[in-house]
Amino acid sequence: xxxxxxxxxxxxxxxxxxxxxxxxxxxxxxxxxxxxxxxxxxxxxxxxxxxxxxxxxxxxxxxxxxxxxxxxxxxxxxxxxxxxxxxxxxxxxxxxxxxxxxxxxxxxxxxxxxxxxxxxxxxxxxxxxxxxxxxxxxxxxxxxxxxxxxxxxxxxxxxxxxxxxxxxxxx
Numbered sequence: 001x002x003x004x005x006x007x008x009x010x011x012x013x014x015x016x017x018x019x020x021x022x023x024x025x026x027x028x029x030x031x032x033x034x035x036x037x038x039x040x041x042x043x044x045x046x047x048x049x050x051x052x053x054x055x056x057x058x059x060x061x062x063x064x065x066x067x068x069x070x071x072x073x074x075x076x077x078x079x080x081x082x083x084x085x086x087x088x089x090x091x092x093x094x095x096x097x098x099x100x101x102x103x104x105x106x107x108x109x110x111x112x113x114x115x116x117x118x119x120x121x122x123x124x125x126x127x128x129x130x131x132x133x134x135x136x137x138x139x140x141x142x143x144x145x146x147x148x149x150x151x152x153x154x155x156x157x158x159x160x161x162x163x164x165x166x167x168x169x170x171x
Contacts, residue, residue: 035102046073046087136166
């Protein structure tokens with residue numbers, strides 16, 4: 001079942017700080033055991049995508065618009081910024097249409113535009129939000145109180161910047 005989207009706070013599927021959630025040797029958290037499983041409908045840009053509950057029919061009636069927590073990618077389209085298309089391509093590569101993804105919320109469930117706010121993990125356990133920042137496709141952005149992984153993302157951005165990867169080498 002999809003976590004509550006009323007913005008009232010934490011529920012099942014919520015993350016716990018990385019020191020309690022289980023992490024690999026690099027400190028990257030494992031997918032929470034109670035993460036909600038959803039299916040990728042399509043990727044809009046580098047930090048926004050549409051998901052379907054796994055038991056939903058393949059129509060957009062049950063589509064959930066998701067904004068990834070803890071990061072920001074360059075814009076695409078009319079207000080395109082350097083590396084926007086590449087960031088979108090990286091998210092599409094991590095989450096091709098039709099793949100299943102584990103989702104977990106933080107404290108606030110929705111942003112000011114009504115998008116669901118989630119951390120995402122691939123089926124093989126890759127932490128999508130972190131992967132985008134570490135690859136230089138996104139910069140770390142913290143909007144409290146959704147900050148459970150802010151330190152991890154900050155560290156990943158510093159490493160990406162110093163290595164000149166992604167947008168840090170291209171823009």
